[in-house]
C-alpha cells in the first residue's frame with residue numbers, strides 16, 4: 001500500500017495562497033503551460049515593484065541558446081531592493097524582517113524592515129563613496145550575520161553584482177572566484193562563529209589576495225572584534241564605511257536582465273562555474289515560489305537554516321522572503337551546538353511557522369533519538385521543508401511524525417543553483433505527500449524524463465530529468481563563458497535544459513529524484529565536483545593518479561570515495577591519506593573531505609585512456625556484481641584487483 005499523506009487540516013485551513021487546492025493547481029498549471037509569457041507577466045506585475053513594468057515576456061529559446069541567453073521581461077526596469085525593502089515601509093515598517101539567532105542559543109538580533117532598509121542604504125552609500133559602481137563584482141565572504149544579507153542587498157541597491165562565497169571555502173577557492181569574476185571589492189568579517197569555533201575569514205581573504213592586484217578595497221565587518229591586520233589603503237572597517245551615511249540611498253534602476261548575482265557551483269568538469277542570475281526574472285520567481293510552496297501568511301516566521309553562501313540562502317533566506325515582506329530567520333550556528341536539540345530549542349524560542357532544512361541534518365539528528373526534539377515545544381510549526389538532496393523515507397517519516405507530530409505538511413523541494421528557485425515540490429496546503437517524493441512541478445515548470453538516447457518517456461517511467469520550457473528564475477549564462485553554459489546544460493538533449501539528475505515518475509505523476517547522474521557529488525547537501533577532488537589529490541607529490549566518485553553514506557547522503565595510484569615506492573596508509581585530505585581542505589575548503597581511500601595499482605581505462613567511471617561507481621556503491629562490459633579496457637585485470645580491495649564504512 002502506497003504511503004500517502006493527505007494535507008493535514010491545520011495546514012490547509014485559511015490558506016491565502018493563489019493556489020489553495022488541487023483543482024486550482026491543475027487549472028493554473030494548465031494556464032501557465034498554454035501561455036507561459038502571459039502567465040509570468042501577470043505574476044510579475046502583481047508581485048514585483050517595477051520602476052518600468054515590462055511588456056515583454058520571453059525572448060530566445062533553448063533551441064537558440066547558443067546564439068545568446070534567453071531573456072524575461074527585457075523591456076522592464078527595476079531595482080530588486082525596492083521589492084524587498086522600500087515598498088514594505090508603509091505597511092510593514094515595524095515588522096521584523098531579519099530575526100537572527102547567533103551561535104550561542106538565545107543570542108538574537110531583530111531588524112525591522114525600516115531598520116534593514118536604513119542599514120542597506122547606509123552601506124550602499126558607503127560603497128558608493130568608495131567607488132563601487134553598477135556592474136562591479138563584489139565578493140562577499142562572510143558568516144551568517146545580518147550584515148551578510150545587508151551586503152548582498154547593498155550591492156543590489158547599487159546595481160553591483162554580488163558573488164557570495166560560502167565561509168567554509170579555502171583561500172585558493174576565494175582567489176579563483178575573485179579572478180574569474182574580476183571582482184574589485186570584497187566584503188568579509190574578522191571571524192566567523194560556528195558551533196563555538198572561530199573561522200578566520202579575514203585571514204583567509206588576506207591569503208587569497210596575497211599577490212593579487214585587482215581588488216581595490218576589502219570591507220571588514222567586526223563580528224568577534226578580534227584584532228585583524230588591516231592592510232593600509234586596502235582594508236576598511238564596515239563600521240567606518242557606514243558611519244554617518246544617510247538612511248535613504250536611492251536605488252539604481254537597472255534593466256530586468258541586469259545580473260543580480262553570480263554564484264559559483266560545481267559541475268562535472270573543471271573548476272566551479274559562475275552561474276549568473278539576473279534581476280527581474282529571478283526576483284519574480286523566488287517571490288512566487290516562496291509564497292506558493294510554503295503557503296506564506298502575513299504572520300509567518302520563516303526559518304530557513306541554510307547558509308547564504310549557497311543558493312538556498314540567496315533565494316529563501318534573503319530575496320524570496322524579503323520580497324514577500326516576511327520575517328526571515330538567519331541562523332549562525334550548527335544543528336548540533338551546543339547539543340542536537342538546537343533547532344528545536346530555537347523553534348521553541350523564536351516560534352517559526354515554517355522550518356526549512358537539509359536531509360543530512362535531519363538524519364544526523366534522528367540518529368540521536370527523539371528526546372532532543374520532544375523536550376521542546378514545536379507547536380508553532382505548520383510547514384516543514386527539505387532541500388538539497390534526496391530525503392530517504394525514514395528521515396522523512398521522522399521529520400513528519402516526530403518533529404511535526406503529524407500536524408505539518410512536508411515540502412520536499414527539488415531545485416538547483418541553476419534553477420534559481422524551487423521547481424518540483426509539494427505546495428504546502430495542496431499536495432498529498434509521499435515520503436521521498438518531490439511530488440509535482442510548479443506552474444511554469446515542465447519536467448521531462450529522457451532516455452539516454454534522447455527519447456521522451458511518457459507515463460510512469462525513469463529517466464534523465466530535463467526541463468522543457470524556460471521560466472523566469474533560471475540562470476542565464478555562466479559568467480564570462482556562455483559556451484560552457486550551453487555545453488553543460490543544453491547539449492545533451494537539443495532544446496531541453498538537462499539538470500544532471502535522474503528521476504522516476506510514478507503513476508500519479510509524482511517525481512522521485514534519484515540523484516545526480518553526472519560527476520557531481522552531493523555530500524551533506526554540499527555540491528562538489530569529482531574533478532575538483534581529483535585535482536586536489538594529484539597536487540600531492542606522492543600521488544600519481546586519482547579518480548573520485550560518490551557512494552551512499554548513511555548520514556551525509558553521499559560520501560567521497562577516492563581511488564588513488566601512488567608514485568612508485570610510496571607507502572599507502574594513514575599519513576598519505578592525511579596529506580591528501582589536507583590538500584582537499586587547502587584547495588577546496590573545510591567541507592571537502594574524502595571518506596574512503598582505496599589504493600590501486602592502476603585505474604580502469606579504455607584503450608584511448610578514458611577512465612571508466614561506471615566501474616568505479618559500482619564498486620564504491622558496494623555493487624560490483626554487474627559491472628557491464630569491461631572488454632574495452634586496456635587492462636581488464638585491474639578490475640579484479642579493484643573489486644577485491646573495495647572499501648566500505
Ligand code: PRX
Pocket residue numbers: 265310311312386387388389390391412413414415416417418438499500501513515516522525526527
Ligand atoms: O541533485 C539535486 C540535489 O541537489 C542538486 C543541486 O544542488 P545545488 O545547486 O547545490 O542546490 C541545492 C539547493 C537547491 C540537484 O541537482 N537536490 C536538490 N534538492 C533536492 C535534490 N535531490 C533530491 N531531492 C531534492 N529535494
